[in-house]
Amino acid sequence: MIRKSIKCICTENPEQWIWTEYMLLQNEETARRYLIDAYSRRPFNQPDRLAYRNVPAFTSYINQATSLIKESQTNHPWVRPILLYYGMMSMLKAWLLTRIPDYPQNTAVLRHGLSTRKRKRERFRFCEDEIKIQREGLFPLVAEEWNLPPMTGESYTAKELFSFIPDLHPTYHRLFQQKSLARVFFTRSGAGLLLHVPEQVLDHFHLSAERLVDKLNQARHGLFSLSTSRGYDGYLTLHCACDEEGLSTVVVDNPLPPHPGFPSLSTTESLCVSFHHPWFYENKKGDLYLWLGNDRPVAPLPEILVHLMLLFSLSMLCRYDPPLWGEIMLDNQQAEQIIIHELLELVPRKFAQLMLTAFAEEKLILRAH
Known part of the structure; x- marks a missing residue:
């Protein structure tokens, strides 16, 4: 993803500014103009016709994404990862529609494209859990559109994924005694x-x-x-x-x-x-x-994909192993609970900002007064 311009915004409330910008993508008239411009830049034939055809699906994805992500901020941690993950999926589906006018091309691309161990080990630690990339689904399709090489079969631990997020680095350093x-x-x-x-x-x-x-x-x-x-x-x-x-x-x-x-x-x-x-x-x-890399040679990932992988794993815990999820989030004995809480607080702001940058294809710097 190459950003050819920069927009510096001074605002009293950066998060509110972000969601106000998304309103332009939720409205069919303004979203249609955006899609015409996006399809013209690729370029695709008949961008006006493509935009007219796709704007209902595009605005539906955006509306669902913004609703789920904003709703996650008012809900208990018991369900927050589920709301965030499915909101992120909808946001990425809208973005894919700007680059693949026929998305979804088939049912295979609607899969998660990720997997994690269903039966957790005894004395489970989330940071040791592995998230594996599958051959088909949303994740590999987004990665392909990000011009990343094929990653089928590659796996990352949650700890490795946390190492990519600069906003969490102070906590990462204190918890793991490592600098990433x-x-x-x-x-x-x-x-x-x-x-x-x-x-x-x-x-x-x-x-x-x-x-x-x-x-x-x-x-x-x-x-x-x-x-x-x-x-x-x-x-x-x-x-x-x-x-x-x-x-x-x-x-x-x-x-x-x-x-x-x-x-x-x-x-x-x-x-x-x-x-x-x-x-x-x-x-x-x-x-x-x-x-700075990790303990083993894995390739760096765009932060948007890092957020998606972490929330996929957390949402799977919420859905399929509530007792274990309760131990992680409610039992103060595990220090990794701290970085998970920080992630859940960060994602609604950071992921939304990163996606807005992807939609606009320009860097956004938000500075509070």
């Missing part, structure tokens, strides 16, 4: 940008600076090069190529405070950087983190 993400910063360099990465990541990857650049460029060829500019103590400085395939910026009046230790360093939110690379993740404010 490293905060990065920027400075301007003429028309381009310099990316400053903590030098400790070289020890983590067991790589030299040159090999780290090669590793990152394998995913986005030519985006990075080692900078010859004077850097900052404790940071590795990389030059970022500015082009519409990789990175773009806009200047924002009254930017947020920079890095407290180095006043000349900036956060991505203060510069409004639209940055696209699979090894980098953003929190809901737009700050950027480099993913």
